[in-house]
Amino acid sequence: MTRPLKQIHLAAHFPGVNNTTVWSDPQAGSHIEFSSFAHLARTAERAKFDFLFLAEGLRLREQNGRIYDLDVVGRPDTFTVLAALAAVTEHLGLAGTINSTFNEPYEVARQFASLDHLSAGRSAWNVVTSWDAFTGENFRRGGFLPQDQRYRRARNFLRTAWELFDSWHGDEIVADKATGVFLGDPDAGTFTHHDPDFDISGRFNVPRAPQGRPVILQAGDSEEGREFAASSADAIFSRYATLEEGRAFYADVKGRLARHGRTHDELLILPAATFVLGDTDAEARDLAHEVRLQQVSGQTAIKFLEQLWNRDLSGYDPDGPLPDTDPDPGEHTVARGRASVRMYRDPVATARQWRERAAAENLSIRELIIEVTGRQTFVGAPATVADAIDALVQADASDGFILVPHVTPGGLDGFADTVVPLLQERGVFRTEYRGDTLRDHLGLPAARRTGAVLRTAP
Amino acid sequence: MSDPESPLQLAVALDGAGWHPAAWREPGARPTELLTPRYWSDLVVEAERGLLDFVTIEDSLGLQASSPTDPDRRTDQVRGRLDAVLIAARVAPLTSHIGLVPTVVVTHTEPFHIAKAIATLDYVSSGRAGVQVRVSARPDEADHFGRRTLPRIDFAEATTPQAQALIGDLFAETADYVEVVRRLWDSWEDDAEIRDVASGRFVDRDRLHYVDFEGRWFSVKGPSITPRPPQGQPPVSALAHQSEPYRLVAGSADIGYVTPHDATQVREIVAEIRTGQVAAGRGGQTVHILGDLVVFLDDTAPVADARKARLDELAGSPYASDARVFVGTPAQLADLLQEWHRAGLSGFRLRPGALPHDLAQITRALVPELQRRRAFRTGYDAGTLRGLLGLPRPANRYAAV
Numbered sequence: 001m002t003r004p005l006k007q008i009h010l011a012a013h014f015p016g017v018n019n020t021t022v023w024s025d026p027q028a029g030s031h032i033e034f035s036s037f038a039h040l041a042r043t044a045e046r047a048k049f050d051f052l053f054l055a056e057g058l059r060l061r062e063q064n065g066r067i068y069d070l071d072v073v074g075r076p077d078t079f080t081v082l083a084a085l086a087a088v089t090e091h092l093g094l095a096g097t098i099n100s101t102f103n104e105p106y107e108v109a110r111q112f113a114s115l116d117h118l119s120a121g122r123s124a125w126n127v128v129t130s131w132d133a134f135t136g137e138n139f140r141r142g143g144f145l146p147q148d149q150r151y152r153r154a155r156n157f158l159r160t161a162w163e164l165f166d167s168w169h170g171d172e173i174v175a176d177k178a179t180g181v182f183l184g185d186p187d188a189g190t191f192t193h194h195d196p197d198f199d200i201s202g203r204f205n206v207p208r209a210p211q212g213r214p215v216i217l218q219a220g221d222s223e224e225g226r227e228f229a230a231s232s233a234d235a236i237f238s239r240y241a242t243l244e245e246g247r248a249f250y251a252d253v254k255g256r257l258a259r260h261g262r263t264h265d266e267l268l269i270l271p272a273a274t275f276v277l278g279d280t281d282a283e284a285r286d287l288a289h290e291v292r293l294q295q296v297s298g299q300t301a302i303k304f305l306e307q308l309w310n311r312d313l314s315g316y317d318p319d320g321p322l323p324d325t326d327p328d329p330g331e332h333t334v335a336r337g338r339a340s341v342r343m344y345r346d347p348v349a350t351a352r353q354w355r356e357r358a359a360a361e362n363l364s365i366r367e368l369i370i371e372v373t374g375r376q377t378f379v380g381a382p383a384t385v386a387d388a389i390d391a392l393v394q395a396d397a398s399d400g401f402i403l404v405p406h407v408t409p410g411g412l413d414g415f416a417d418t419v420v421p422l423l424q425e426r427g428v429f430r431t432e433y434r435g436d437t438l439r440d441h442l443g444l445p446a447a448r449r450t451g452a453v454l455r456t457a458p
Numbered sequence: 459m460s461d462p463e464s465p466l467q468l469a470v471a472l473d474g475a476g477w478h479p480a481a482w483r484e485p486g487a488r489p490t491e492l493l494t495p496r497y498w499s500d501l502v503v504e505a506e507r508g509l510l511d512f513v514t515i516e517d518s519l520g521l522q523a524s525s526p527t528d529p530d531r532r533t534d535q536v537r538g539r540l541d542a543v544l545i546a547a548r549v550a551p552l553t554s555h556i557g558l559v560p561t562v563v564v565t566h567t568e569p570f571h572i573a574k575a576i577a578t579l580d581y582v583s584s585g586r587a588g589v590q591v592r593v594s595a596r597p598d599e600a601d602h603f604g605r606r607t608l609p610r611i612d613f614a615e616a617t618t619p620q621a622q623a624l625i626g627d628l629f630a631e632t633a634d635y636v637e638v639v640r641r642l643w644d645s646w647e648d649d650a651e652i653r654d655v656a657s658g659r660f661v662d663r664d665r666l667h668y669v670d671f672e673g674r675w676f677s678v679k680g681p682s683i684t685p686r687p688p689q690g691q692p693p694v695s696a697l698a699h700q701s702e703p704y705r706l707v708a709g710s711a712d713i714g715y716v717t718p719h720d721a722t723q724v725r726e727i728v729a730e731i732r733t734g735q736v737a738a739g740r741g742g743q744t745v746h747i748l749g750d751l752v753v754f755l756d757d758t759a760p761v762a763d764a765r766k767a768r769l770d771e772l773a774g775s776p777y778a779s780d781a782r783v784f785v786g787t788p789a790q791l792a793d794l795l796q797e798w799h800r801a802g803l804s805g806f807r808l809r810p811g812a813l814p815h816d817l818a819q820i821t822r823a824l825v826p827e828l829q830r831r832r833a834f835r836t837g838y839d840a841g842t843l844r845g846l847l848g849l850p851r852p853a854n855r856y857a858a859v
Contacts, residue, residue, distance in 0.1 A: 206493075
């Protein structure tokens, strides 16, 4: 039996605050000016991508007690940029990362409902959680949330927002000039919500938006994160863009859907991916190496090492060997405002592995960091990259990819011009948008009103 | 005092189908389109055609209601609205000169979020952002957030000590809020992004600054995540009816909207705000005081009167407002604006009674009338909102001298 070819979903991530972004490239433009965002959005729309994605950070990163100055620093406000992009695009989905810790449901729900109206149904919300007191110092709420409560608050936040979205059914605005009836229901927008995190009631003031609610995106690899996505998200970002890891993640997360009353097609798996294109595979490999050297300078390598070792290593030579001591135990204090440091769950063991690998392969600090942080997913001539993307999707390692160019804002241009046409020729990627809303592009069913899905969530 | 020869500043306040509650029933009204981007871009493009300084966009954190203190279940008036900052951002790329001044409610929102949102509006509009800060004293809006409860105060008779204390607190919190927002806008020096390839540094962190604000209601560390906006400080504005908000305007704002009903009140209000400015140590700074007027404009006064009467009848009661309600011809309005301008106002924020009718009367009849009188610009002569308002780009408070 052969099954029909799966259609690939592609999204573009506006590159931002991380060392993936090569700001020193002569082609690199502003990361703040609207023209940069407009350029990437227009390229993504020209290439018929599903959506443009913005990440978030609510405090500038620090290392060794000072603002981190080697990466791109600074970014504009997500909602404001996305609303402006709605004016310069017609079809492209507009996805923003918004934190459930340092916001309130009423405000976020009205911002997303407003964005959905102002974009005629193209909004998406990447729900993220945070608990750190470091970021909390910028907010009224201050303080932080115990780590074990972050998914509870996120789930309650999302449940509350859905209730607000659903408090209008979509048929209330009558606006009959002759009879003088504007509102068909005197109680439109009424809601009451009580749980340990939110105790709110009243009337929501944004009538139902074109998509009902924004498309919900979620990232998170932990058990709680996977379960949260299976219960509540329309798409999940993963870190697994290789065949075996991707298939395992895909099977695991899709396998969780049924117990939440959902079908296989109601959650898309979209790993983040980078790419480097060349005229030939060999040229692309050379270019990719150059890009890695730009992404991981000697200074950047030392900073990475400090994040694991949890202490100042500025005296070390990046072209020399790794420290032969173990990382400092205890609370992570060297690097702050950086989610990635939490991935090192056992720093001592990780450091031992790194030292062993460096010794075995005779790698300097910088060479090792280039190896262990490398995630150049697709490297090659356009046909090679198109093959690889298609193969991964058809093998159920993913439903598509969120592409992160390493140069702003023109980093997607080559992909749009060379790889996308090849995917279209194969019949695995759209040549025209077939619907108006992001939900249409993603092939998702119309938003159901709040119901069993969330109630059965753990 | 305002120089009577100085140019008149002219803005319009956009809200729903217009400020009259029955405006949505007018033949030209578009009540089913109030939540569409086209509706808002049409209005703002029309305002820009009239060379206006800026538009404000009203907002609230609750459903509209006919009472200032309580929600209602009315079905005969416009209900439902969109976030004003997002509307402003949505129309920014479609316009090129007019200032965009959304309302933000400060009582339940985060100054950190609002600072970056308005800074970003300044980026997406290339220097045309402003903000109108607004207090919410409504208990029902507080219940939408669940973080504080507010007592129910009848502001028409807000003379009780409890009411005065609450008003004092809400406006003191607003002053703190504006202070934090302004510090965050300055928390990046203009040239903090250095992109120094030789040293590998993207920013010069010595030109980034913690704002370290600690007050009664909140503390904020900073710096902003968004670099200093193109205007440095987008203009901050507020509506003010009494002494407490007058102090906020005098101490914190670049623009105050006031609601005198005659030239004598104009002089009294302007004098109070100017005195407050000196007391706040801002005597040397430009603070524009704009008179708010609800306007119903037609070619002849009887036609305007008849239209207003028809709307009142549809609404079931005569329209009343905090601001003076002007009904007449554009030439009659021009007379009033010039009289009040001479009495000390920098200009006006007109609230169109019905949209788009009264907006088009402003842009296509009032503005040409004022131009004939040499009282209003004949072309945009500045690239930023501060420029239109004659406000210099401010120095950064953190920059080393």
